[in-house]
Amino acid sequence: MKKIINQPEAVVDEMLAGLVFTHGNIVKRLNGSGVIVSQALQKNKVGLVSGGGSGHEPAHAGFVGKGMLSAAVCGPVFTSPTPDQVLEAIQVADQGAGVLLIIKNYSGDVMNFEMAQELAEMEDIQVATIIVDDDIAVEDSTYTAGKRGVAGTVLVHKILGAAADQGASLSEIKALADGIVPNIKTLGVALSGATAPEVGHPGFTLGEDELEFGVGIHGEPGYRKEKIMSSKELAKEIVSKLKEAFEWQAGDEFGLLVNGLGSTPLMEQYIFMNDVKALLAADDLKMTFKKVGDYMTAIDMAGLSLTMVKLNEPEWLGYLNHSVSTIAW
Template sequence: MKKIINDPEHVVTESLRGLAAAHADLLRVQYDPDVVIRADAPVAGKVAVISGGGSGHEPLHAGFVGPGMLDAAVPGAVFTSPTPDAVQAAVAATTGEAGALLIVKNYTGDVLNFETAAELAAAEGLEVRSVVIDDDVAVADSTFTAGRRGVGGTVLLEKIAGAAAARGDSLDAVEALAHKVIGQVRSIGVALTAPTVPHVGSPSFDLAEDEIEFGIGIHGEPGRERTKAEPADVLVERMVRAVAEDLPFTRGDRVLLFTNSMGGTPMIELYLAHGIAERLLAEQGITVERRLVGPYITSLEMQGISLTLLKLDDELTELWDAPVHTTALRWRA
């Protein structure tokens, strides 16, 4: 294993020190337990939106802390759920009378630890609810999951829930919007190479030089099938079909298309894949109204991509377009 790290046990904390130094205008970091908190939290009267999970998927989640998106992110060890006390610390630092919404990707450890934290917060009189996102169409159950995995849709959910909270929506309203997003977002991923977890030291799985894993999870969990590598036109067509047929997305739908790098795939390949997906959706009469292209939910240095489709309506589009100021997403209306 070659990585730019010191002791593998301290990689997350040491990385957070760099994040804090680089972005003191946007966020602060509390250590032990490690939590990334919006610089001006708590924001009076606003529903706090909090997410987290194992590290190694950066910029998810810490890169989305800031006005218009997350109030706090809770980074666990690499590919390891954060502990309940860390989630609780995030709630304590950000949550007032308006309450908090926890956005949880559907992995057994995450669901359990966020639930425990929510119960602890409730015992202290805070209103904390959680929603579980499970947008990955690849498999019904997986290595760390009962039910579908939470993947790329999480980025879109965090943006839209964050925008709803920022405009002053109640906890009921933010939660309802989150469920709406979860109901109409779908994703699929593909891997060309495996990631290496620092404290493990060797690749998470083996892929032959001519093989890909179709339906990969963001921790390298097995997908639908291992196949021979294919030209981009063939591969992206399979990915678009898997996602579109699942909801299904149909002629006349307006969508956000999110083409994501798993970390190690160069931008030149990512945009090439995005262009194919745009063309295929246009051919199906599905209108791509918004786009996101880049490495936003990664699996360390894994080469691969994922495609996420979110069905839009006027309200979701308005919330997507709303101002956001984080290290990874930044725009004004």
């Protein structure tokens, strides 16, 4: 294992210390904990809290700031934060208008965030939740019952964050979340596994000439292994699965997010986006929002994912384009 670290058990603490030192104008760290808080909290605005295990950087702390998350809770690598940590984030994010929790669909996250919600409600804090389950690869897998939450979660942060920034109420943001989440779908492909620092070896291995469609962001199994193929062939497989899931028609409007999983160069991500564009243009889709880069990674996994959001309402595009001040957007 080759990594630029000190002690494996200290990686999250030292990462967060470096993050806050670098970006102290945007975020702060709560009491030396795993909670990263926006420096731009505003009274009487709904707070947004997300989080989960570390190892997905820049998610989730990279999306804390004006216009996106109020706070992010960073657990150990690939492990949910505790209910007490989530409660701390809720308490600091509550500025008098309540808090919405954005939860990726993993068993530990769902259980611990919902326990924190119950604890917060005992303190008379209004809390609502949305569970993101955008991964269409498999219905059930390691860590999860039902579809997993992956890179589409970042678009949920962006859209809901914009609505909160513009003064929407908790009930309005909850309704927006309920509308947008079913219209966000993701599918990924891995070329190699991820190595968690405390484990010291990849969570799974692929041959030099192999790739796997549908691998999850913790290395959960996908749905098919194949021999290595061109970007155009990858795009054809992934777009065909998304087309089947959305059942899109000519003229439908979409936003696109090509997300690197940790070790895929931007050069390759842009090549893939170009191939996706050709396929979607052939189906006469409107592509009015585009984003490429590492937003929801799996430590050092090689591969990428494509997220599509069907823009059913005009304001959704406005929310995606709303100006923010965060580390990673």
